[in-house]
Each structure stands twice: as structure tokens, then as C-alpha cells.
Amino acid sequence: MRFALLFRAAQRESRGARGRLAFFTACLALGSFAVVGVSGLARSVRAAIAAQSKELLGGDVWIRAREPLADELVAALDAEPDSERCEVRLVQTMARATASGQSRLVELKAVGAGFPYHGALVLEPPGTLDARLDDGAVAVASELAAGLGLCVGDELALGVARFRVAALVLDEPGRLDPTFTSGPRVFSTLAGFHSMQLEGVGSRITYGALLALPPSAGPAAEWADTLSERVPMGEARIDSHEEAQPQVQRAARQVERYLGLVALLSLILGGVGVAEIVRAWIGTRVASIGVLRVLGFTPREVLWMYAGHVLALATVGSALGSLLGSFLPLCVPRFLPELLPRGLTLGWQPLSILRGIGLGTLVAVAFSLPALAAVWRVPPVRVLRHEAEPLPAKRALTLAALGALIGSVFVAAWVQSEELGLAAGFTGLVAALLGVLALGARGLTRLARWLPRERLPASLAHGIAALARPGAGVLGAVVALGLGTLVVVTLLLVETRLSARLTSALPPGGASLFFLDLQPDQRAEFERVLAAEGAQDVRIVPLASGRLTRINGLSAEAQALVHGEGRGRWALTREQRLTWQQELGPDNHLVAGELWSDPQHLELSLEQDYAEDIGALLGSPLTLEFSGLPIEFVVTSLRQVEWESFGINFFIVAEPGALDAAPHSLLAAANVAPEREQRVQDALVAACPNVTVIRVRSILEKVSYVLSRSALAVELLGAFTVAVGLVLLAGVASLGALRRVREVALWKVLGVTRGGVARLFALEFALLGGVAGLLGALGASALAWAFFEHVLEFDSDVPWWTAPLAGLVAATLAALCGLAACAHALHTRPIESLRS
Amino acid sequence: MPALECRGLKKELPSGAHTLAILAGIDLAIEAGEFVAILGPSGSGKTTLLGLLAGLDRPSAGEVWLEGRRIDALSEDALARLRRGRVGFVFQSFQLLGNLTALENVLLPLELVGVAGARARSVELLGEVGLGDRLDHYPAQLSGGEQQRVALARAFASEPSVLFADEPTGNLDAETGARVLLLLDALRARRQVTLVLVTHDPEVAARADRRVHLRAGKIERIEFGRETARA
Structure with missing residues (x-):
């Protein structure tokens, strides 16, 4: 058949498809929004780091080691023509405000002249580090000043030396949010650093050199490679600005990989929804398909025609979601600024839209194929006899549809994770979960059919009977809503239990403070201070x-x-x-x-x-x-x-x-008791200024905070899956609108009020949602338990009320969505539908 | 060579543990241009026979020949291609596509065959059945008689050599039915189309060149000649 005719036929079939398009869009837009949002965000972060890498690093090349750089390496750097070099020392140490005696763990960065070569620190009062610092002065991050009550001009003790606070650091390019660092930043000169006397045995100092290369040196990465091949580097590692922000780049890759798969889950559920809609739609088109066959359309042509229509709807649906998702990278810095290094500006990612449309249409078409395959079986003789036997199923077509379904999930997972093993694992897990939920749905239908309903109240009997009715959409609704619930409840269980574990009291006998860099000759003083403070x-x-x-x-x-x-x-x-x-x-x-x-x-x-x-x-x-x-x-x-x-x-x-x-x-x-920790720390820093105090509770709190923020992103994506499940339920309810209208008319004629009919329907949807939620939450409890027992090796009990509560919430949401979708049917006058 | 012929045609359907014989060996040959009416009480197998002769259904046994070609063993695709342009249909329940306008319903079979000037021809045909001013109306916006006239225009659009009609006046009132029948007969006669029409209405059958009476899946008797007096 010519393409033009196929296109025209599909286009004509689109008439009156507004409702269908709305549900296609709702099902696919959420998933493609999530896919594009995650991918766009990760790409945007990588692109921004690539574009601003020199500013984020402050130079072109960064060399660092846990010991002073080897003489050969220093000699080689000295011999480099036209390159500039700035010595750097990094160490975690204690800073103490001499006026108040309060102390805090800080990340000290001692730098030579010229730092930074690219980008600029924002200081208050304004100026450069070179201009503000001298060997008796430091610049401190504004959050440290706020924490210790410091102002410019105040005194700060670091190690055995005392410094004047010469400036506040308002912004440092490339600096991560304090949540992700050991402490606020303090800048000093190299001579100032030496005067602190922190370089004892066992001290954990990073010795570094930041380089600015002349344009003639070529790409920094190549220059770095050549240097490391030419000169023995010893313990030192060398990074060019192209490898700036390795933690953030790694995080962006992980986000893209794992959150990308969670986002894909929403899209897959959207696919389940699309399959249900297509199944219901094809069910209403059987008569038309019979006529088309009589007029001379071959089964293949009819299949192409309807597949073309599905493709068009899927493209529109996923394009809308993808377009919206592509703007996510622009919103994240506004709402979650702490997730990104300072000074990083994210851009719009139009290319990610293609990924969303591609995956959205792939999943939608693949999931629709089994439902579309039904058009093959419509016999032309159906125009004469409604009860005509369907044509025999084409085995090759059934297998191809199944293969396309599994293949599409695998391909989509591969695109999202860029890892074959992970994609295969994800496909297997999704297949297993969908399989279990489908079995649950089938069990529910059978149970509803088998359950004696004679003695039940009428509304409950009707609700149960509705679940047993052919074409009730139980399978799709239970699978989608159940999987959505499973994802969200699993995430919530893992996050809350893990957080509770992290923030709960330390294990009995466990240490709450650790002290590093204590020198043997300080032992007596150390023991005296701790004894005096009641440790x-x-x-x-x-x-x-x-x-x-x-x-x-x-x-x-x-x-x-x-x-x-x-x-x-x-x-x-x-x-x-x-x-x-x-x-x-x-x-x-x-x-x-x-x-x-x-x-x-x-x-x-x-x-x-x-x-x-x-x-x-x-x-x-x-x-x-x-x-x-x-x-x-x-x-x-x-x-x-x-x-x-x-x-x-x-x-x-x-x-x-x-x-x-x-x-x-x-x-x-x-x-040490929590309320005495700060006192012990302050007293010790005053007595042994080189000792670094690590507070376990504050680290655990930080880890817990980071965990909860990361979990929030995953849970938000997980919530998309529940939303898709509800949309699907509403879609199934709405597609059965004609049947609903007739039912409502009959109920009303029999004397049931509109409120009574609404109660009947609400109960039907609530039963459906409740069972889906219950199944999902049971699965989630099992997954969370397995995760704690076998991965984290914690003893963790999953609260017994998880499944009933999830079932109740899902039932309520399902009832509300179902009623919203049936609103039109409830408002139709009985005479209108009975006459038609 | 007959335009349409069946030999030893049988159709059986499963009914519980048994099989139910709908047609029990039908032999019939229909000449080109002939108007044959198939009559019989409900359940006599007349619609089943029509479906088998038109290649819409497969027989349990026997042969069907359409213009010298055996069609009972053809694949679904081959049957579909055979129907394009060579076979037309008119049904009791009109079977128009609800999301297509009257014009598009008539246009569809022509587009399928790839006829040049399809639109002009469809407009002309709709004019011929008296619906020149209803081209852009959807089936739901037309009366039953109008819908059946669109179905007639569609059936004749691709100039088929054989036309199958299943109770074409069954869903219409007597007056509208008579007008549709007159139109069908006129169009058929003008284009020399072979017509096989299923009806239980003797008034409708009276216009046929031959009337085949079925009873319990068998030909009970055949009557020849138009009963003009009754028409």
C-alpha cells in the first residue's frame, strides 16, 4: 500500500482521538519528562564543567601528592618555559576563634602568589588573595565567619600560629556546598602555613602545584601526559583542567546511569498504560477493521495503519514531556543550589529531547504491538456475523511482538545506563516484577470471580463483580499502580531505615570523637584535657x-x-x-x-x-x-x-x-556526650592546636542529609511511576466510558441516586487500587528487607503497617482518579443513553 | 464461464461437543450480469453462503470460483487484493466508517486501488445517489436511507464486476427501502454488475433474475424470471 494512503488513513483514524491523545500524552509525557530531565541535567553538568573547567580548577594543570613533590619533578617543572606555578598545601585542621575560644574543623588551602590563574575568588572587602593576604593574615569562608562569630580584623588560631582575618570568601569557583566537604575553607600564604607547624609525623597534608601553561604548550591533557611519561612522578598524581571536578563528573555519570533507569521505569509504566489504551481502543474499532478488510485492506495494511496512528500519538505525547523535561537543568540550580559546585552555570539541553522522543516512541510502540496484533485476527466476515470466530493467531507475529517488547526495554535500559550488564539486569528485574504483578492481577480476577457475592452489601458485591468482568483493565491497572507503589515504598523504606540508623545513637561503646595527628609528646596534655572534660x-x-x-x-x-x-x-x-x-x-x-x-x-x-x-x-x-x-x-x-x-x-x-x-x-x-562535644573540642584545640578533631555525629548527620537529598530526587522520580499508574487507571476507566454511561443509566432507572452510583464506582476503583498498592508494598517490603539483610547486612525490621497503609493510600488515590474519569458518565441523563 | 460458482459447498461450526452444519453441500453457478436473490427463513444459511461466495469466510468443504479463479484456498492477503476493485458490498447495517465523511467513505476503495480522478468520481457517484449536497457529512449526521445510499455509492465506486448485498433494506422503512432498492437495481443494470442479494423479503427478491430458496443449509428450490407483477 502506498505510504500516502497509509498516512491518510491513519490521519482520518485520528479524528475524535482527542481523549486518546490526552491519555497517551499523560502516560508518556511523565516518563519522557523524567528521562529527558535526568539526562539533560547530567549532560548539562558535564557540558558546564567542560566549558568552565579552567575556572573551576583555577589553573590548567593540578599536581598533588601526600608527600612533598619529588625533587626531579620540581626540577622538571622549574625547567618548563613560560609556565607559571603556584605551590599549594591542603589540609584538614582545626581553626579556633581566639576571642570566643570556639573551634571548628576547616579545609585549609595555603597558596603561593598568583592563585587562582583562571576565574576569581569573590572576597569581602573586594580584592585578590595576593592583595589581601600576608603571612599573618587569612581569608575565611563566610560560613566559618558566621559559625565562629568572626569579622574582618578578628583573630583566628590555626596550629600554633595566630592570624588576622583579612577577608571573607563569598564565592570560590568549583567549591562544593559545605554539606559535601569536611569543613569551610580558609586561605593562607605558604609562609603562614609553615608557621602553623602542622607538618608533624603522620599529618595528612596534600602537597600540590597549580600550573598555568602558555598557549604554545597545547592541550593541557596532552601536556600532562607528556610530563608524566617524561618525569618519574612518584606518589604524585597529575590532572589537567579537562578532568576538573572529578567527584561531580562521577556523580553526574552515576546520576545519568541510575536515576536514568528509575526515570525509565516511569516510561515503561507509561508503555503499560499505552498498551491498555490501545487494547481498549482496538476493541472499539473491530467493526471498522472488519469493513476495511471487506473493502480490500490486507491484515498487514490495517496493522500498519493503526501502528502509524499509535506512532503519531506516541511522538506527540513524548515530545511534549521531553520538551518540558529539557528545561529541568535550568530549574535545578534555582531550587537545589547546593547540589552543584559554585560558579557552574547550566544550559538548556535541546539534544536530550531527541532521547526522550526516541525512547518514548520506542517503548509506546513496542508495548502496543501485542494489542495491535489483535487487528490481524479480525475476520472480514465479522461484518455479516458479529460472533464470527477470529482468524488464527499468527505465531510469528506474537513472538515478534514479545521480542520487540523485551528488546525495547533492554535497548532503552542500555541507552540510559550505557552498560550492557546493568541493562540486562534491569530488563530481567522489570520482567520479573511485571510478571509477579501480572500473576497477582490474574489471581485477583479469579478470586473476584470465585468469591460468593450473594450475602455482601450491594455496593461491595458490585465492586467485586466489576473486577471479574472481562475488559475491566485489572491487569494494566494492577501492574502499573503496583509497580509504582513498589518503587516508591522501596525507596521510602530504604531511606528512612538507613537515615534512622545513621542518626540514631552511636553503638554502645563506640567513639563519638576521633583525634588525629596527636604527637607522642602531647599525650600527657591530651589525657589531662580529656579527663578534665569528662570524656x-x-x-x-x-x-x-x-x-x-x-x-x-x-x-x-x-x-x-x-x-x-x-x-x-x-x-x-x-x-x-x-x-x-x-x-x-x-x-x-x-x-x-x-x-x-x-x-x-x-x-x-x-x-x-x-x-x-x-x-x-x-x-x-x-x-x-x-x-x-x-x-x-x-x-x-x-x-x-x-x-x-x-x-x-x-x-x-x-x-x-x-x-x-x-x-x-x-x-x-x-x-563524649553530644552536649559536651564542642567544649571538649575547644579545650583540646587550645591545648594541642595541631590535633584534628573529627566528630562522628556531625559526619553521620551530613551523610544522612546527603542521603535524604539524593533519596528525594529518586523518590520524586519514583512518584512519577505512581502518577503514571493513576493516569493509567483513569484512562482505563474513561475508555470504558460508554459502558459506564449505560451502567449509570440503568442504576438510575433502578432508583439509585447519583451519589449511590458514585459510591459503587468508587468502591470498584478503591478495590483495584487497594490490591495494587498492597501487592506493590508487599514486594517493596521484601526488596527492602533483602537489601538490608544481604547488601548492608543490617538487622532491620520492616514495619508491619507498611503494606496496609500503602494499600489504603493507593485505594484512596485510585478511587479519586477513577471517579474523576467517570464524572461525565455520572452527569449524563439516563434517557440520553437509553435512547441511543 | 460463470461469474461466480460454488461446488459442494459446506460450512460447519463447532457447537459444544458437536458440529453444526450451516451449509450442507451447495452447488450454484451465477452468470455475469445476473441478479440472484437468496431467500430463506432465519438460520437457513443464506448470509453464510453470501460470505463464502464473497471470500469473506472459509468453507469447511467444497470450492468457490470467482470469474474463473478458485478463491476458497487463497490467503487472507490474496483474498483482500482480489476484493479490491472486483467485488462490492452492501450491508443491512450500512457498515460505513464513522470517522470518515460520506465522500471519504466512497473515496476509500478508489484510493486503495489507486484510481486517477478518484475524488471527481466519488462526487459524481454521490450525486447519482442524490447526496451531492451531503459530501462532508459524517454517517452519524445522515438518516438510515442516506447512509445506505452512501454505502451504494461506495459499493459501485471501484466498478466491481460482482456485488454482494446482505439484506440491504432490512434496516429501512418500507418506503425508503423501496427507493434504495430501485437505486441499487438501476445502478446494477447500468453497469452490468452481477448481483447476489440475500433477503427474506419476497418483495425484494421479486426483482431478481433468479431466486434461490434455502432451507436448513440446502437449496430447497430455484425460481427463474422477474416477478414484475409483484414488484
Whole structure:
């Protein structure tokens, strides 16, 4: 058949399709809005970072290491013609307002002249860092000033030195929201940093160099690659501005991947909705299809005609949602500014619209195919006999429709996640969930058919009977609404339980404060301050850093070839922190060997998973190097550690006294009542200014806050799935409008008032919604329980009232939506429908 | 060669555990240009016979030949292509497409065949059946008689050689029915179209060249010649 005729026929079929178009749009627009919104946001963040990368980094190249940069590297940088270099030191330390004595953990950045080379800090009073800073002055973030009650000109103690606050930092390009950092920023000069005397043994300082390259140097990434090939970098890592904001870029990729799949779920439910609408619509077109067949249309031509119509409606529906979704990146910075680095401006992402339209139409057409395949079976003789047997189903067509359905979900998941394994897993999970819900729907229909209704009140009997009626749309409504409920309830359960766990009291005996960088000669003063402030369970352990050089007689490099993945690689190539002690804490359990049992060798006890990662066994010889001095040990015990106890624990523990002579610092922990934490911190920072205090509660609160904000985004997307489910329910109710109108007329003729009829319908929809919600919530409880038990290994009970409550909410929403969709039928006069 | 012929035509339908014989071996040959009426009481199998002769349904046994071509074993696609342009239909319940205007209903079979000047021809045909001023009306906006006249225009649009009519006046009042019948007969005669018409109304059947009476799925008797006196 010529395309023009096919197009004309599909176009004519569109007449009077306003209602259908509305439901297509409602079903697909929500899903495509979510898909385009998520993809557009992630793309927008990446594009903005790429466009503003130099400003975000402050230079062209950033080199950093946990130790001073190697002399060879510094010499090579000195020899670079025309490039500018600014030395940087980064460290987390305590800042104390000398006037009030209040202290706070800050992220100190000591910089040389010229910082930053690109972009600009916004200071108050206005000016550059070079102009404002001297060796006795610092610039502090405005939130630190607010927190400690500081003004410009006030005094701030950092380490053993005192500084004048010369300026407030109002804006720092590339800086993340304080929620995502350890503390507010403080800028100092390099000389000022040295005067703080923070560079003790075990201190965690990042030594860096920020470079501005001349235009002749070419692309910064290539320049960086050439440098790292030419010069031994040692521990140092080098990043060009193109790799700026790695955490944000990684987060954007994760958002695109995982939230993209949650968004896809809404679109898939939209597909289920479209399938239901198409099924109901084709049901009303059987007579017309019979006439078309009589006039000489082949089954294939009729199928194309209706598929063309579905394609057109799907394109319009998803285009509308996609267009709206493409504006999401412009709204996010306004409503959730803390999610993005400062100074990042997001742009409109028109290209994402194509993704939304593409996926929307793919899902809609694929999900419609099984329903559309019914047109193939309409026999032409139906124009003569209504009860004519349908033509035999075409097996190839049925299989192709099923294949297209599964294939489309897989392709869409692949497009969204860009990962084959994840796409396959998602497809499998969706198929399994839809399958379980479909079984539930079928069970419900059977139950409704089987249930004796004679003794039930009339309205309840009618509601149950309606569920058993052929074409009641139970399958689609239960699957869509059930899956929507499942997604939302699972997310809510996981988030609330996890948050509760994070913000609840610390485990008994767990430490609430950790103290880093304590030097051995400060121990007595430290113990005095803590005793005076009433700290409990004070525990102090020595801490040394060593590098693993040989395991089982093999060099660490050789071992890394075998165990070079993940933690194994980290352990074999980076400095390891370890302690030495006589007895293990109660949160350590020996699983093999015996502690300090070999008088012939120096002994080590390893955490069992760590031992596996580095390829060490009980009895393995192991060499650690401390400041260039190798010391040989033998592994004599393996331990299991309860990390969630919040105690001081190490992967490597040496026998007592083994490393007393090695350069080391002390690590301490204590349990302090929440209301006394600030006092203890302030007193300690005054007495031992180089010590960094980590407050576990505030970290847990931050993690909980970040978790709740991230969960909010997922839950909002999840809510889309429920919305699609409700739209679907309303769509099914509305498509049966003709039947409803007749029913209403009959009920009214029999003497039932309009309110009475509304109650009958409300009960029918409420039953449908209630069962869908109940099934969804039961599934969600099972998923959440499995997640806690097997992934997080928490004991977490799911509240018993989850499923009934979800069922009740879903029932109410379903009743409201169903009634709204039947409003027209309720208002039609009985005589109008009976006459027709 | 007959325009339409069936040999040993049978149709059985499942009815519970048994099969129900709707047609029990029909032999019939219809010449080109002939007007044959099929009569019989309800359940005698007349509509089933019409469906089988038109290739809308498949027989349980027997053969159907349309203009020298055996059609009972053709595929659905081949049957659909055969119907285009060669076979026309008029039904008791009109069977117009509700979302198409009168003109578009007539135009559709012509577009399917790809006839040049399809629109002009449809307009002319609708004028011929007296609906020249109702081109853009939808079926719901037309009376029963008008709808059936649109159906007549559609049936003759692609100049078929055989026309099948199933109780074409069954849903119309006597006066309108008579006018539609006159129109059908006139159009048929002018275009020399073979007409197979199913009716239970002897008045309608009286216009036919031949009347085939069915009873219980078998030909009971055949009458020849127009009964002009009754018409």
C-alpha cells in the first residue's frame, strides 16, 4: 500500500482521538519528562564543567601528592618555559576563634602568589588573595565567619600560629556546598602555613602545584601526559583542567546511569498504560477493521495503519514531556543550589529531547504491538456475523511482538545506563516484577470471580463483580499502580531505615570523637584535657605509615599483577597505616592463628578480607618499609572486624613494641556526650592546636542529609511511576466510558441516586487500587528487607503497617482518579443513553 | 464461464461437543450480469453462503470460483487484493466508517486501488445517489436511507464486476427501502454488475433474475424470471 494512503488513513483514524491523545500524552509525557530531565541535567553538568573547567580548577594543570613533590619533578617543572606555578598545601585542621575560644574543623588551602590563574575568588572587602593576604593574615569562608562569630580584623588560631582575618570568601569557583566537604575553607600564604607547624609525623597534608601553561604548550591533557611519561612522578598524581571536578563528573555519570533507569521505569509504566489504551481502543474499532478488510485492506495494511496512528500519538505525547523535561537543568540550580559546585552555570539541553522522543516512541510502540496484533485476527466476515470466530493467531507475529517488547526495554535500559550488564539486569528485574504483578492481577480476577457475592452489601458485591468482568483493565491497572507503589515504598523504606540508623545513637561503646595527628609528646596534655572534660572510654593507639614491599617472597609490584584490582591495588601501591598493641578490642574476632604466638619472628595480625586482597595467608612472610627501613614480619593471625562499631580498627596490627622506634603519631578516640562535644573540642584545640578533631555525629548527620537529598530526587522520580499508574487507571476507566454511561443509566432507572452510583464506582476503583498498592508494598517490603539483610547486612525490621497503609493510600488515590474519569458518565441523563 | 460458482459447498461450526452444519453441500453457478436473490427463513444459511461466495469466510468443504479463479484456498492477503476493485458490498447495517465523511467513505476503495480522478468520481457517484449536497457529512449526521445510499455509492465506486448485498433494506422503512432498492437495481443494470442479494423479503427478491430458496443449509428450490407483477 502506498505510504500516502497509509498516512491518510491513519490521519482520518485520528479524528475524535482527542481523549486518546490526552491519555497517551499523560502516560508518556511523565516518563519522557523524567528521562529527558535526568539526562539533560547530567549532560548539562558535564557540558558546564567542560566549558568552565579552567575556572573551576583555577589553573590548567593540578599536581598533588601526600608527600612533598619529588625533587626531579620540581626540577622538571622549574625547567618548563613560560609556565607559571603556584605551590599549594591542603589540609584538614582545626581553626579556633581566639576571642570566643570556639573551634571548628576547616579545609585549609595555603597558596603561593598568583592563585587562582583562571576565574576569581569573590572576597569581602573586594580584592585578590595576593592583595589581601600576608603571612599573618587569612581569608575565611563566610560560613566559618558566621559559625565562629568572626569579622574582618578578628583573630583566628590555626596550629600554633595566630592570624588576622583579612577577608571573607563569598564565592570560590568549583567549591562544593559545605554539606559535601569536611569543613569551610580558609586561605593562607605558604609562609603562614609553615608557621602553623602542622607538618608533624603522620599529618595528612596534600602537597600540590597549580600550573598555568602558555598557549604554545597545547592541550593541557596532552601536556600532562607528556610530563608524566617524561618525569618519574612518584606518589604524585597529575590532572589537567579537562578532568576538573572529578567527584561531580562521577556523580553526574552515576546520576545519568541510575536515576536514568528509575526515570525509565516511569516510561515503561507509561508503555503499560499505552498498551491498555490501545487494547481498549482496538476493541472499539473491530467493526471498522472488519469493513476495511471487506473493502480490500490486507491484515498487514490495517496493522500498519493503526501502528502509524499509535506512532503519531506516541511522538506527540513524548515530545511534549521531553520538551518540558529539557528545561529541568535550568530549574535545578534555582531550587537545589547546593547540589552543584559554585560558579557552574547550566544550559538548556535541546539534544536530550531527541532521547526522550526516541525512547518514548520506542517503548509506546513496542508495548502496543501485542494489542495491535489483535487487528490481524479480525475476520472480514465479522461484518455479516458479529460472533464470527477470529482468524488464527499468527505465531510469528506474537513472538515478534514479545521480542520487540523485551528488546525495547533492554535497548532503552542500555541507552540510559550505557552498560550492557546493568541493562540486562534491569530488563530481567522489570520482567520479573511485571510478571509477579501480572500473576497477582490474574489471581485477583479469579478470586473476584470465585468469591460468593450473594450475602455482601450491594455496593461491595458490585465492586467485586466489576473486577471479574472481562475488559475491566485489572491487569494494566494492577501492574502499573503496583509497580509504582513498589518503587516508591522501596525507596521510602530504604531511606528512612538507613537515615534512622545513621542518626540514631552511636553503638554502645563506640567513639563519638576521633583525634588525629596527636604527637607522642602531647599525650600527657591530651589525657589531662580529656579527663578534665569528662570524656569516657579514651583510647590512644600509636599510628605509623609503612609501605608493603614483599609478600610471600614476591615483590609488591609482582604481587600487584595478580592482586591488582580494587583494594588489593591500593594496598600494594600506597602507604599503609598500622598500629601495634597487646590486645585486640572487643570488635575484633580472631578467625585463624593465634595472637603474638611466635617468639622467633615479628608478628602481624591481618583483617581477613584485606589478607585475601593482598594475597597473604597465615604464615606468610611480609616486609614493610618505614622511612626506607625494611622490617620483616610473619602473619600469625587473621581477624574479622566489626567496622560498624565505630571503634579504632586497622587492617594491619603489629605485635606490641615492634615499631616503638619508628616515626609515628598517635590516634585517639573517646566517647563524649553530644552536649559536651564542642567544649571538649575547644579545650583540646587550645591545648594541642595541631590535633584534628573529627566528630562522628556531625559526619553521620551530613551523610544522612546527603542521603535524604539524593533519596528525594529518586523518590520524586519514583512518584512519577505512581502518577503514571493513576493516569493509567483513569484512562482505563474513561475508555470504558460508554459502558459506564449505560451502567449509570440503568442504576438510575433502578432508583439509585447519583451519589449511590458514585459510591459503587468508587468502591470498584478503591478495590483495584487497594490490591495494587498492597501487592506493590508487599514486594517493596521484601526488596527492602533483602537489601538490608544481604547488601548492608543490617538487622532491620520492616514495619508491619507498611503494606496496609500503602494499600489504603493507593485505594484512596485510585478511587479519586477513577471517579474523576467517570464524572461525565455520572452527569449524563439516563434517557440520553437509553435512547441511543 | 460463470461469474461466480460454488461446488459442494459446506460450512460447519463447532457447537459444544458437536458440529453444526450451516451449509450442507451447495452447488450454484451465477452468470455475469445476473441478479440472484437468496431467500430463506432465519438460520437457513443464506448470509453464510453470501460470505463464502464473497471470500469473506472459509468453507469447511467444497470450492468457490470467482470469474474463473478458485478463491476458497487463497490467503487472507490474496483474498483482500482480489476484493479490491472486483467485488462490492452492501450491508443491512450500512457498515460505513464513522470517522470518515460520506465522500471519504466512497473515496476509500478508489484510493486503495489507486484510481486517477478518484475524488471527481466519488462526487459524481454521490450525486447519482442524490447526496451531492451531503459530501462532508459524517454517517452519524445522515438518516438510515442516506447512509445506505452512501454505502451504494461506495459499493459501485471501484466498478466491481460482482456485488454482494446482505439484506440491504432490512434496516429501512418500507418506503425508503423501496427507493434504495430501485437505486441499487438501476445502478446494477447500468453497469452490468452481477448481483447476489440475500433477503427474506419476497418483495425484494421479486426483482431478481433468479431466486434461490434455502432451507436448513440446502437449496430447497430455484425460481427463474422477474416477478414484475409483484414488484
